[in-house]
Amino acid sequence: MALVAALRRLSHASLGFYSWRAAAATPTFGAWITGQRSFTVGSQPLRSDKVTVHFINRDGDKITVKGSPGESLLDVVINEDLDIDGFGACEGTLACSTCHLIFEDDVFKKLGRITDEEMDMLDLAYGLTDTSRLGCQVCLSKSLDGLVAKVPESVADARQSQDG
Amino acid sequence: MSVMNKLTTTCWTNFYGDRRNKQMLFVLRCLHKSATSGTFGVAREEPLPERLITSTDATKKRLPKTLAEMPGPGTISNLFEFFWRDGFSRIHEIQIEHSKMYGKIFKSRFGPQLVVSVADRDLVAEVLRAEGVAPQRANMESWHEYRDMRRRSTGLISAEGEDWLRMRSVLRQLIMRPRDVAVFSDDVSEVVDDLIKRIVCLRSQSSDGTTICNINDLFFKYAMEGIAAILYECRLGCLSQKIPQETEDYIDALHLMFSSFKTTMYAGAIPKWLRPVFPKPWEEFCDSWDGLFRFSCVHVDKRLKQIESQLQRGEKVTGGLLTYMLVAKEMSVEEIYANVTEMLLAGVDTTSFTLSWASYLLARHPDVQQQIHAEVMRVLGSEKVATAEDVQHLPFIRGLVKETLRLFPVLPGNGRITQDDMVLGGYFIPKGTQLALCHYSTSLDDENFPSSLEFRPDRWIRKHSSDRLDNFGSIPFGYGIRSCIGKRIAELEMHLALIRIIQKFHVCVSPLTTDVKAKTHGLLCPGAPINLQFIDREI
Ligand code: HEM
Ligand code: FES
Numbered sequence: 220m221a222l223v224a225a226l227r228r229l230s231h232a233s234l235g236f237y238s239w240r241a242a243a244a245t246p247t248f249g250a251w252i253t254g255q256r257s258f259t260v261g262s263q264p265l266r267s268d269k270v271t272v273h274f275i276n277r278d279g280d281k282i283t284v285k286g287s288p289g290e291s292l293l294d295v296v297i298n299e300d301l302d303i304d305g306f307g308a309c310e311g312t313l314a315c316s317t318c319h320l321i322f323e324d325d326v327f328k329k330l331g332r333i334t335d336e337e338m339d340m341l342d343l344a345y346g347l348t349d350t351s352r353l354g355c356q357v358c359l360s361k362s363l364d365g366l367v368a369k370v371p372e373s374v375a376d377a378r379q380s381q382d383g
Numbered sequence: 384m385s386v387m388n389k390l391t392t393t394c395w396t397n398f399y400g401d402r403r404n405k406q407m408l409f410v411l412r413c414l415h416k417s418a419t420s421g422t423f424g425v426a427r428e429e430p431l432p433e434r435l436i437t438s439t440d441a442t443k444k445r446l447p448k449t450l451a452e453m454p455g456p457g458t459i460s461n462l463f464e465f466f467w468r469d470g471f472s473r474i475h476e477i478q479i480e481h482s483k484m485y486g487k488i489f490k491s492r493f494g495p496q497l498v499v500s501v502a503d504r505d506l507v508a509e510v511l512r513a514e515g516v517a518p519q520r521a522n523m524e525s526w527h528e529y530r531d532m533r534r535r536s537t538g539l540i541s542a543e544g545e546d547w548l549r550m551r552s553v554l555r556q557l558i559m560r561p562r563d564v565a566v567f568s569d570d571v572s573e574v575v576d577d578l579i580k581r582i583v584c585l586r587s588q589s590s591d592g593t594t595i596c597n598i599n600d601l602f603f604k605y606a607m608e609g610i611a612a613i614l615y616e617c618r619l620g621c622l623s624q625k626i627p628q629e630t631e632d633y634i635d636a637l638h639l640m641f642s643s644f645k646t647t648m649y650a651g652a653i654p655k656w657l658r659p660v661f662p663k664p665w666e667e668f669c670d671s672w673d674g675l676f677r678f679s680c681v682h683v684d685k686r687l688k689q690i691e692s693q694l695q696r697g698e699k700v701t702g703g704l705l706t707y708m709l710v711a712k713e714m715s716v717e718e719i720y721a722n723v724t725e726m727l728l729a730g731v732d733t734t735s736f737t738l739s740w741a742s743y744l745l746a747r748h749p750d751v752q753q754q755i756h757a758e759v760m761r762v763l764g765s766e767k768v769a770t771a772e773d774v775q776h777l778p779f780i781r782g783l784v785k786e787t788l789r790l791f792p793v794l795p796g797n798g799r800i801t802q803d804d805m806v807l808g809g810y811f812i813p814k815g816t817q818l819a820l821c822h823y824s825t826s827l828d829d830e831n832f833p834s835s836l837e838f839r840p841d842r843w844i845r846k847h848s849s850d851r852l853d854n855f856g857s858i859p860f861g862y863g864i865r866s867c868i869g870k871r872i873a874e875l876e877m878h879l880a881l882i883r884i885i886q887k888f889h890v891c892v893s894p895l896t897t898d899v900k901a902k903t904h905g906l907l908c909p910g911a912p913i914n915l916q917f918i919d920r921e922i
Binding site: 309343 | 555
């Protein structure tokens, strides 16, 4: 126990590697390790260069918000405190597919590479379409300004509409 | 609300800072929104509550049926099946037999415990998609009892509710994203170097110079060494050419502990009042846990001491997962002990059995092995050491692991305790019911996977990126927020090992091995030793 206490006494400030988290848009543990091994630090996103994003929520409402390049659509939902039920349950760690979003054809083509791991999780998404992606894997860039992302209906919605 | 306040304070003091804090509140908001908290009793076969009968149901006379109406084996025949005919080791086969007899959803009784089995891909999807914010797998009372007795914390496997959610939120930010796990690529690769050397050494000791008997022994050591390299940031030496006797003894003891642990898992199923009559299972259960905890504490403490002295010398502290957890202090040291212990428990046998099955399947299907070898040669050649990055260009390797886990899902079934009343497959399932998700049945169902008994890794290969594979039938790591936290670590360990084995050797079944069947011993494991020949590839 003495050991633990001793460690606790030492303030965080004496540790050299805290800075990367503040710097990167989506800080990750991987970046921390690579950062300390290769001494590279993520670059500060330019806050002025905002990208406009329109979400169409399940009820058909359009919500327009702004995000920074480099941020994922899940980051935007969290930062803007958007109330989309059950969205992003695994916090962007590719375990849930609740961040499923549907895009227009032309936007979909501009969204960047899709990894195998994302495809696997996407296969498990409810209401999958040909232009579906996982919101936590789609990162904003200036060229995506004005994109529209539709939140698919949830399992619960489907059941309700079947019933009534 | 006090829990919420406590959590918010923890968040402020940790250095994830503002964003993380928001994320936590976001999750907490959901937690409080949903009706997940509460106590879970043993489900009773009650009549249907009015509120779940919707008006259309009533007019169409499609009332959900009650649990009493659900088919299933009788209590006596079930007891006979399991205790007399050793059903426990054939639990995976019984799953299939019962689903053929009683349908996609059926009930069984184990003493006072009612279990509703779900053996249909779409129903499994329905259950997992409807999950709340802190799903519960099974009753973990015996685990909790041990922790309370020894004043130890729970870890991810055993924790529930808000404790679970808090630890899960920390750990998933560290080891769930593929790109975070990719940083362990070099560490794992070094362990693979040792595995290959060990294969060469072991086969040279055999009479024909090529055979390794009981390959799982070797993969057990590989998985142990691999997970230790990541969790403890140190090497144990399980794969050394010349293992010191004491390390060897240690590995043997650990081996025994893992295997006796599985048997003693049933200790939890024996009611507490029977303990004075049958004290042994509970004692063994506690002994096993003591051993597991001791092992983890030694390694965590060692690193903690190193960090402390580095800090005292004013040096910058660098390291991997354990260092990060110890320094970031998002979890207490007790919580770190518990989580590392549970991850070790969950990460060794699972990975080694899967590697054993994968090599066995390769050996039994030389044509498939040839195809995979061709892919590896095309992408890497015979010498280039693969990294995590390379795996995306090796779809056949990924397919091999997926197909292995489809045919031999290490966890043939999984559990969920329902946290709300629900209607499933036309039946009303009250809150607090233990569900058994029958993954073994769904992954060997011809409807989900045509010619399901055939080993065909190529069924997992996409022709193009918009090619969709409906794979809810085979989810060997589970799905959703309570799914396996070690999935990406396990995949990395398995992919890198298999790639290198395929680069170096032609794997064949030894004449000593015939058809090896699976048996359930806690996990789905090889029912007989798998003996393989490793023959050098001509370069
Ligand atoms: C082939 C390898 C593996 C397989 C097939 C596997 C499978 C699973 C499954 C099916 C679950 C239950 C998920 C659910 O209830 O939805 C699980 C949970 C878990 N696994 Fe794994 N696992 C493997 C390797 C690992 C490794 C290497 C680790 C260690 C890092 C690990 C750590 C865990 C933990 C801690 C849990 C409990 C998670 C929680 O309740 O939050 N597993 N695993
Ligand atoms: S948030 Fe879970 S996969 Fe995107």
